[in-house]
Amino acid sequence: MASRVRAYLLLLVVLLGLAAFLLVVGVAITRKQWGAEAVAGLYWACGLCLAAAALGGLPLLVGSRSPGETGTLALGSLAIRMGFTLFGALAIVLGTEVPRTPFLLWLVVCYFVFLIADMGFILSRSRVA
Numbered sequence: 001m002a003s004r005v006r007a008y009l010l011l012l013v014v015l016l017g018l019a020a021f022l023l024v025v026g027v028a029i030t031r032k033q034w035g036a037e038a039v040a041g042l043y044w045a046c047g048l049c050l051a052a053a054a055l056g057g058l059p060l061l062v063g064s065r066s067p068g069e070t071g072t073l074a075l076g077s078l079a080i081r082m083g084f085t086l087f088g089a090l091a092i093v094l095g096t097e098v099p100r101t102p103f104l105l106w107l108v109v110c111y112f113v114f115l116i117a118d119m120g121f122i123l124s125r126s127r128v129a
Contacts, residue, residue, distance in 0.1 A: 004060070004061050005061065007121065007124065008057055008058075008060070008061050008121075011054075011057050011117065011118075011121045012054060012057075014117050014120075015050055015053050015054060015114060015117055016050070018113055018114060018117060019046050019050045019110075022042075022046055022106075022109070022110055022113060023042065023043070023046055026039075026042045026046070026106060026109075027039055027042065030042045030102050030106070033102070034099060034101065034102050037099065038099040038101075038102040039102075040098055040099065041098050041099040041100070041101070041102035041103030041104075041105075041106060042102060042103075042106045044092055044096075044098050044103055045102075045103050045104075045105075045106035045107040045109075045110050046106065046110050048084075048085060048088045048089065048092065048107065048110075049085060049107065049110035049111050049113075049114050050110075050114065051084065051088070052080075052081045052082075052084040052085040052088065052111075052114075053081060053114040053115075053117065053118055055080055055081065055084055056077045056078065056080045056081030056084070056118055057077060057118065057121055058077075058080070059073045059076045059077045059080065060073055060074065060077055060121065060122065074122045077118070077122065078118070078122075081115075081118065085107070085111055089103075089104075089107055
């Protein structure tokens with residue numbers, strides 16, 4: 001159990017590092033393309049994807065006894081991540097005044113960048129299990 005928690009904490013550190021990188025690069029690009037007020041869309045998108053990726057890793061902490069169970073947990077993890085992102089994006093777009101174009105663009109970019117980290121975590125956990 002301790003190794004699973006340690007691996008999850010490592011995933012969180014990697015996700016935070018990726019988020020910091022995306023924010024540093026994204027602020028400059030967003031300001032240049034859409035202006036300073038559009039940076040809020042970047043913050044919302046990066047925060048939503050970070051929260052979704054962190055929540056998506058939780059089912060893999062449970063562990064598994066068989067390869068089939070590991071696959072089921074991995075699919076559940078991806079479903080949680082996708083569902084949280086989708087419903088969060090709908091809530092943000094429909095319920096706030098966030099600039100939509102930069103928000104949706106950065107949502108896609110952040111989702112796929114964090115997906116790479118999630119898949120690495122899932123693959124490393126499936127090799128250990």
